Amino acid sequence: xxxxxxxxxxxxxxxxxxxxxxxxxxxxxxxxxxxxxxxxxxxxxxxxxxxxxxxxxxxxxxxxxxxxxxxxxxxxxxxxxxxxxxxxxxxxxxxxxxxxxxxxxxxxxxxxxxxxxxxxxxxxxxxxxxxxxxxxxxxxxxxxxxxxxxxxxxxxxxxxxxxxxxxxxxxxxxxxxxxxxxxxxxxxxxxxxxxxxxxxxxx
Amino acid sequence: xxxxxxxxxxxxxxxxxxxxxxxxxxxxxxxxxxxxxxxxxxxxxxxxxxxxxxxxxxxxxxxxxxxxxxxxxxxxxxxxxxxxxxxxxxxxxxxxxxxxxxxxxxxxxxxxxxxxxxxxxxxxxxxxxxxxxxxxxxxxxxxxxxxxxxxxxxxxxxxxxxxxxxxxxxxxxxxxxxxxxxxxxxxxxxxxxxxxxxxxxxxxxxxxxxxxxxxxxxxxxxxxxxxxxxxxxxxxxxxxxxxxxxxxxxxxxxxxxxxxxxxxxxxxxxxxxxxxxxxxxxxxxxxxxxxxxxxxxxxxxxxxxxxxxxxxxxxxxxxxxxxxxxxxxxxxxxxx
Numbered sequence: 001x002x003x004x005x006x007x008x009x010x011x012x013x014x015x016x017x018x019x020x021x022x023x024x025x026x027x028x029x030x031x032x033x034x035x036x037x038x039x040x041x042x043x044x045x046x047x048x049x050x051x052x053x054x055x056x057x058x059x060x061x062x063x064x065x066x067x068x069x070x071x072x073x074x075x076x077x078x079x080x081x082x083x084x085x086x087x088x089x090x091x092x093x094x095x096x097x098x099x100x101x102x103x104x105x106x107x108x109x110x111x112x113x114x115x116x117x118x119x120x121x122x123x124x125x126x127x128x129x130x131x132x133x134x135x136x137x138x139x140x141x142x143x144x145x146x147x148x149x150x151x152x153x154x155x156x157x158x159x160x161x162x163x164x165x166x167x168x169x170x171x172x173x174x175x176x177x178x179x180x181x182x183x184x185x186x187x188x189x190x191x192x193x194x195x196x197x198x199x200x201x202x203x
Numbered sequence: 204x205x206x207x208x209x210x211x212x213x214x215x216x217x218x219x220x221x222x223x224x225x226x227x228x229x230x231x232x233x234x235x236x237x238x239x240x241x242x243x244x245x246x247x248x249x250x251x252x253x254x255x256x257x258x259x260x261x262x263x264x265x266x267x268x269x270x271x272x273x274x275x276x277x278x279x280x281x282x283x284x285x286x287x288x289x290x291x292x293x294x295x296x297x298x299x300x301x302x303x304x305x306x307x308x309x310x311x312x313x314x315x316x317x318x319x320x321x322x323x324x325x326x327x328x329x330x331x332x333x334x335x336x337x338x339x340x341x342x343x344x345x346x347x348x349x350x351x352x353x354x355x356x357x358x359x360x361x362x363x364x365x366x367x368x369x370x371x372x373x374x375x376x377x378x379x380x381x382x383x384x385x386x387x388x389x390x391x392x393x394x395x396x397x398x399x400x401x402x403x404x405x406x407x408x409x410x411x412x413x414x415x416x417x418x419x420x421x422x423x424x425x426x427x428x429x430x431x432x433x434x435x436x437x438x439x440x441x442x443x444x445x446x447x448x449x450x451x452x453x454x455x456x457x458x459x460x461x462x463x464x465x466x467x468x469x470x471x472x473x474x475x476x477x478x479x480x481x482x483x484x485x486x487x488x489x490x491x492x493x494x495x496x497x498x499x500x501x502x503x504x505x506x507x508x509x510x511x512x513x514x515x516x517x518x519x520x521x522x523x524x525x526x527x528x529x530x531x532x533x534x535x536x537x538x539x
Contacts (some may be wrong), residue, residue, distance in 0.1 A: 006502055007228040007249060009221075034503070050225050051249040051285050058247060058502060083225075096244075096284055109284060115222055115308035115332050120212040136221050137286065137308070174221045 001188070002042035004068075005032025006058040008050020008083060012173040013181075017046070020181035028185070039067050042195050044077040044188035047084025049136070049171050052109065055083050056097040065100070072102045075193045077164045079184045085167035086139050093142075103165045104145030105157070111140035123170070125151040125159055128179050133158060133170040141169060164191050214331035219353035222286075222309065222333050223454040226250055226354075226477055230467065230498045231456070233257050233481040235275075237282035243484070246494030247502075250286040250308070252479070253279040258315045258362030259482035259520065262532070268316045270298040273305050280306060288335070293538050294320020296329065303332050309354070310334045314537035315361045315481070322405040324538065326427035327351030337458065339372045339535055341379020342398045345445075346539075348453055349437040350427075355451055357475070358535040359459015362482050364522035366460045366469065368535060373457060373473045383445045391446070395438035401539055402426045402434050450474075459535070462487075462519045464500030464510050471504035486520035493517055 003013055014030050021028040033039060045068065047055070059065045072078050072088070080088040080103070089099040091106040099107070112118070115137055123133040133153060141157040147167075151159040158169045159180075166187065172180040212218075229249030234240045240251045255271045256264065270291055280287045286308035291299045298319070299310055312325055312334055324347065327334040333353035338344035344355045357376070359369030386394065402425050410419035422430050429437070444452035457470030458479035467478045478501050487493040496513035503509050530536070 005228075009224040009227060011227075012224060050227070051229065053244060053285055054229055054247050054249050054498075057245075058498075061247075061499075094284065114280075114306045115218075115286065116213070116303060116306065118213070118218045118222065120215055120218060134217060134221055136218060136225060171221060174217060174224065 001028050001030045002033045002039065002045040003030055004045065004047045004055070004059075004064075004084070005034050006050075006062075007054050008048040009171070009173055010048050013046050013048050013081075016173045016178050016181045017185075020178040020185055023178060024182055024185055026185060026189070033064070035062055036064060036067055039064070039071060039195055042076070043191075043193055044079070044184065045071070046184070047078065047080040047087055048173070049082035049084065052083035052086040052092075052097050052139075056087060059087070069100045069102065071195050072100065072164065074195075075164050075191055076195055077166075077184065077188045077191050077193065078102065079166040079168075081168050081171055081173065082136065082138055085141075085169060088165060088167065090145065091143075103160065103162060103167050104147050105141050105160055105167065106143035107139040107169075108142045109139050110137050111142070112138055121153055123151045123153060123158065125180075128183065131172070131177060131179065132175050134172075134174045135170045136174075138169045141167075164193070216351075216353070219333035219351075220453055223335070223354035226286075226456075227454055228502065229477045230494075230501050231288065231477065231479045232484050232494060233479075234279060234485070237278045239485055239490070240279045240283045240287075242491050243494055244283045244285050246491060247498035248285060248494065249477070250288055251279065251283060252288045252290065252311060252481075253307075254290060257482040257485060258534070259364070259486055260362075261315060262362040262534070268292075270295070270302060270316065273301065276302070276305055276307060290316050291325070291334075292316040293318035294323055294325055296325050299325055299330055299334070303330055308332065311356075312336045312352075314358055314534045318537050323402070323426055324350055327353075329427070335456070337535075337538065338376065340375040341383070341445075342394075343539070344376055344379075344451060344455075345398050345438055345441045346401065348441045348451070349434065352453065354454045354456065356456040356458040356479055357470075358538075359457070359461075360525055360528070361459045361534050362523075363460050363525065363528070364462035364483060364486075364520045365525055366462070366466045367525060369457050369460045369470060370473065372459075372535075373470065373475060376451070376455070377474055380445055380450060383442055384449060386442075386446065391442045392435070392439055395435045395442055398438045398442075399431060399434040402429075403431055461497070462522065463517070464496045464514050467497045467501040468504035468510055471501055477501065482520055488518035493519070
């Protein structure tokens with residue numbers, strides 16, 4: 001499993017993934033992705049929460065933008081949380097962060113306001129049920145194209161999926177609830193994709 | 204789906220600590236203008252600290268340093284998409300609430316400003332937005348966390364460009380964590396009692412005034428509605444979290460003397476989650492280049508070739524030898 005490791009709540013995702021894999025009886029290793037060769041031989045990728053502008057700049061300066069986008073189009077399961085969702089979206093309406101156009105949604109950054117407007121609300125996720133949604137300077141999904149909306153908050157989509165992609169505007173990794181991480185592992189198993197490259201990875 | 208307000212929660216510990224977690228692995232830069240904020244954002248800063256003067260200028264100017272002009276902070280908030288932090292004087296809840304109202308994303312209850320309260324730090328659980336506090340040691344960190352700090356940073360010695368005090372403070376915290384790992388429950392309670400005792404200084408002084416030598420601690424409100432016993436209990440909780448997690452239960456950054464990319468890398472190697480750079484960026488010769496270089500070094504703190512490359516032809520801020528600072532001008536001595 002790959003986990004974009006530049007910046008953000010990377011260790012929280014790692015802990016949640018390992019716990020989820022235990023619950024599922026799966027044996028996984030998690031690799032933090034920082035350079036192109038780290039992208040070889042992975043079966044899934046999580047882009048964590050953090051500062052989307054910062055993560056976007058770093059993805060670009062380390063030449064990972066095109067690689068992640070290509071692997072996604074080839075079928076690599078990718079889950080973006082908050083900043084991660086912004087990066088894989090179709091349109092961000094902000095030229096400081098250009099979406100990869102992998103997930104057919106338009107997002108509006110920091111649309112709920114500043115940190116004082118960050119909130120926790122119970123969500124009802126299709127196929128999962130009640131879930132504690134932790135929204136931190138979260139984006140709003142302002143328009144959806146060809147995706148399945150799995151959860152709404154205040155009539156706006158907050159969790160979507162399509163083919164090999166999942167996007168959440170909230171942070172499941174900040175709670176002890178690993179059901180969405182398990183859902184992602186199921187997707188990884190179902191897709192059975194492994195990225196290739198010239199350099200041999202250790203996954 | 205309709206909005207159910209009773210299920211909505213704002214200002215939770217989870218949201219405050221969660222916000223801090225989103226800055227992990229990043230660099231937070233002091234800026235004094237909207238233009239500087241844009242430079243910092245473009246260089247990859249995860250957040251900016253909006254100030255009227257950077258610490259080295261505050262140090263040079265002397266006098267009372269207060270929160271920044273709200274107009275200045277608004278300008279900076281309007282210029283960037285990354286979160287904006289601002290400094291509040293130690294113990295000055297009113298400045299804190301003004302900054303919160305303004306829309307600042309996180310407060311830094313900072314020794315760089317002149318402290319406002321000689322007895323107490325802000326009870327940070329009274330604020331909706333998260334607060335970061337400086338600490339020189341594990342007991343100072345525990346006090347700040349029990350008061351509700353969502354993030355800790357080393358105090359270091361701000362505005363000096365000298366990393367030694369930040370290293371001293373992270374080592375003091377790390378050593379404390381190592382010791383706490385080995386403590387029994389009884390020993391944790393003993394440590395908590397000692398950590399809590401500093402909250403009784405005001406009560407102790409006043410009861411001495413009233414009764415002479417006798418202490419009258421009582422079981423009533425000592426600090427923000429908490430009795431000494433309640434504070435001890437909170438301290439035990441924090442100590443137990445540290446023991447269980449083998450680290451502070453909140454994000455822990457470096458601050459106070461980071462002047463070069465290698466300084467940032469050193470602090471990351473010593474276990475910090477990220478780095479604040481105060482005067483180090485905009486007091487350097489080429490701020491844009493320095494800002495990018497520090498970000499890259501922090502992201503890749505063990506890639507020494509890269510750090511060497513980004514450090515080439517950088518001229519850092521002039522530094523100050525700690526021994527040459529008169530004790531009363533040491534910022535780290537502010538707060539307790």
